[in-house]
Amino acid sequence: MPKVSVYNLLLEMIKHEENFGAYWIYLALKKGYLQKEDDPKRIYDVPFTEEEIAEIKAMNERDVLGINRIKLYATSISDAKYALYFARTPYDAQMLHSNIYGSKPTKWHSIYNQHKYTSILHNETNEEIYLFMLKERIKEFPYYIGEVVVENSASGVTV
Known part of the structure; x- marks a missing residue:
């Protein structure tokens, strides 16, 4: 050791x-x-x-040490549904989104700092994983994570 x-x-x-x-x-x-x-x-x-x-x-x-070069971006695809991407820039996420959905949304949200410790059920591996751990495994960016549904509740917004 x-x-x-x-x-x-x-x-x-x-x-x-x-x-x-x-x-x-x-x-x-x-x-x-x-x-x-x-x-x-x-x-x-x-x-x-x-x-x-x-x-x-x-x-x-x-970001002298390059710790936060890859960010988590979200864009709305319906009233309560968002597509999530890991990318260096919103433009990179937008180009990948265009390939997947056929449209180029202009409103992007950088949400990594708020959600790096959020866990998701990852469809490819069928495991619950924190977003910061998922980011560590990915070899090529931009990367499409998937869709999430945001529900309004009395305590705020839940993902």
Whole structure:
């Protein structure tokens, strides 16, 4: 079993799209506050300033590590039904949608941050899987996930 290190933790955070933690470790390594081989518990001892915290947030916004290149997009195909796609851009999703449905909707919703921990029943494998895990398995993008029905309820919208 490999020794757990700050670097291993960084790779796991990138894999599981834990952006703030990944950028925290990345900047701490870059500034020399941590070394790759350090025990992960040392991340709590990093003396970041307010300016460095702002730098972490800015790196996250710019997606410096390329953590969020593939997004989850949805477009309406009827009153309560949406088609879901993994794609780099809304345009990529639109072109795939056009091939599947024969139309090019112009209204797209980026919903990955709200639904990466949502589980779906995947038709191809007949398994319940979280969207972030499904994204990890896909080799080629854009990718058509399928259709979902959105129901209005007293507690809000459910998928």
